Amino acid sequence: MPRPISEAQRAACQSNAQKSTGPRTEAGKSRARLNAVKHGLTAKLPVLPFENEADFIELRDGFLADFAPRNTYEKFLVTQLATQAWRVFRYQNEVNRSFERARKAVESSTRRSVPSTPPEAVPATKPLAFHPPETPVGQTSGLSTVPMPPQFQPNLSPKPPA
Secondary structure (H helix, E strand, C coil): CCCCCCHHHHHHHHHHHHHCCCCCCHHHHHHHCCCCCCCCCCCCCCCCCCCCHHHHHHHHHHHHHHHCCCCHHHHHHHHHHHHHHHHHHHHHHHHHHHHHHHHHHHHHHHCCCCCCCCHHHCCCCCCCCCCCCCCCCCCECCCCCCECCHHHCCCCCCCCCC
């Protein structure tokens, strides 16, 4: 059974509750809607505020150029393909960041007992941020150096007549 509270405490609680109503303006609501985003793997937005929208548009436009949709439905499908590819890139980035955090945690926990590796012995790695691909879309992804599996590469060569 909850213990009874005084009228002064009840009034203070009600007063404080009126101050904690969350964002009221559209700008505040817009900022707060992504407060809980940790990795964005299930986000409804195709491009999150911390991602580069121009890179996504470049990827989408590359897919549209590669597949050359002939009608609205095909354009919708190609756009969905580009959106899902972007999410795969986001997933790969999150995996890379997770492994990097784990590596740093292991390194810091063993630093006292194991001599550290000199910096010149550690191979340089690419940054995890998205960089526009220097090769055509479909050969390598722009978010990592993982090549796109052959079954997902667009086949743009004309098919011989049967």
